[in-house]
Amino acid sequence: MSYRLDAFKKASFCRHFENQVYQNAQKKHIKFPMYLSAGQEYIPASIATIMESKGIEPNIFIQHRGHSTYLSFGASPVELVDELLGKKTGCAGGMGGSASIHSHEKNIFGHDGLMGSQVPIAVGHCYSTRKPTIVTMGDASAEEDYVMGALGWASTKNLPILFIVEDNNLSILTEKKVRRNWEMDDVAKAFKMKAVNIQDDPLVIKMHLEDYNFEGPMLLNINTNRKYWHSGAGQDGDNFDRYENELKALGEEATKIDLENKQLVEKLWEQQLGIQ
Numbered sequence: 001m002s003y004r005l006d007a008f009k010k011a012s013f014c015r016h017f018e019n020q021v022y023q024n025a026q027k028k029h030i031k032f033p034m035y036l037s038a039g040q041e042y043i044p045a046s047i048a049t050i051m052e053s054k055g056i057e058p059n060i061f062i063q064h065r066g067h068s069t070y071l072s073f074g075a076s077p078v079e080l081v082d083e084l085l086g087k088k089t090g091c092a093g094g095m096g097g098s099a100s101i102h103s104h105e106k107n108i109f110g111h112d113g114l115m116g117s118q119v120p121i122a123v124g125h126c127y128s129t130r131k132p133t134i135v136t137m138g139d140a141s142a143e144e145d146y147v148m149g150a151l152g153w154a155s156t157k158n159l160p161i162l163f164i165v166e167d168n169n170l171s172i173l174t175e176k177k178v179r180r181n182w183e184m185d186d187v188a189k190a191f192k193m194k195a196v197n198i199q200d201d202p203l204v205i206k207m208h209l210e211d212y213n214f215e216g217p218m219l220l221n222i223n224t225n226r227k228y229w230h231s232g233a234g235q236d237g238d239n240f241d242r243y244e245n246e247l248k249a250l251g252e253e254a255t256k257i258d259l260e261n262k263q264l265v266e267k268l269w270e271q272q273l274g275i276q
Helices: 003-026 042-054 067-072 077-084 118-129 145-156 184-190 202-209 242-250 252-274
Strands: 059-061 133-138 161-167 194-199 218-223
Touching: 003 042, 003 067, 003 077, 003 202, 003 242, 003 252, 042 067, 042 133, 042 161, 042 202, 042 242, 059 118, 067 077, 077 252, 118 133, 118 145, 118 161, 145 161, 145 184, 161 184, 184 194, 184 218, 194 202, 202 218, 242 252
Parallel strands: 059 133, 133 161, 161 218, 194 218
Antiparallel strands: none
């Protein structure tokens, strides 16, 4: 299977998983706020596919809106469903909810709830281990002051860390133009770090990561669009949808994968809801 279809397979599973989360939240099966990654799933799906092709198993630090990163890097979907249902069998013992998911098996570290704190924690961990590390943040959490200090330290120590800014242009509902007049790739470059500002096109992401092997820090500011509101309460409307675009472009094989994933995810949720 080609890279593009491999990435689609991951993105498709993530999209149908998030649609199920949204539906079950509306039905009150889920009792706490959801931070959904639908619309943004092509970022982790593409990066995870590239890492697999390189044989790299990075340490991964995520924040809220991290379901698709968790799933794309192969962590247990059953444990994630159970976590969202508040079960003790969940990936965080039913205590982390949507925002603080983790997987020991896949080196995915959960978040403590403090906006952007995963960035300095990831940098400190990377400094200690010197192992390939990926840390994701939103465009709003990137504005926290300790994120800037962490970028500077990573650059100074030439750490093997990849910073991913999932830039949906929104801090809850406030657009970037209201909040700031600069971009994160410019900030990273000021710290003498390799950085680019790109779209969430899987081929573009691949182009920029093809020759990157964690020889030093790098930041990708990846522009994307979320499908659901900040805590999953509503939908953002008719934004460009990378997933739907790829589904149409890839044709019959993608349509088949999409249907299989839809059925698989629906069965998974039915099964876990049935054994509550």
